[in-house]
Amino acid sequence: MGHKVFYLVFCLMVLGGCGEEQKKPAAKKVNETAAAFLAGTWQGDMEDWLIVIDANGHVTRARVPIGRVEMTPDKITKVPMKQGGQGVYKPGQWFVQYDPNTKEMMVEINIKHFKARMGKNTVEGRSRDVFVGPVEPNGMLWTADWVSEPHYLASTDKQKKIALAVDPNEYYKGQVIFKKVRK
DSSP: OHHHHHHHHHHHHHHHOSSSOOOOOOOOOOOHHHHHHHOEEEEESSTTOEEEEOTTSOEEEEEETGGGEEEOTTOOEEEEOGGGOEEEEEEEEEEEEEETTTTEEEEEEEEEEEEEEETTEEEEEEEEEEEEEEBOTTSSEEEEEEEEEEEEEEEOSSSOOEEEOOOGGGOEEEEEEEEEEEO
């Protein structure tokens, strides 16, 4: 497992650099055969993840753990929260890559900024989630190692913008088994 964690952390560093989000080069285009193979709705067994990949090999919708919100790329999503609050989610860049030789797929979901207000409490920040792993030959199961890089701030009516500590050694979240629930 150690080499997988190293590989995933390395992917995070190469794809996005260290520190603030940077402009990334376009991901390699998924070829037509692979895109058709990957297309569908992928339901994860952890944290209620849902990733929809279209016939062109692009992520067109995702349900993310932060508020369990469904988002689409390039569109700000607003949702009602408890106690009269509101959540506002702005997606960043989303990527799909697939290597037909190794049968490994990588999906990266970036949230450029989110802010969830519930009463007098607010959580805001950004996140990057990367999934890497093999897709079964039948195209219905994907076992992916998950690395999550969150950057969150919380505030209450008594305290303003406290950084929520996240240990970089805990970026590796384990494996998520995705099942294709719709083609």
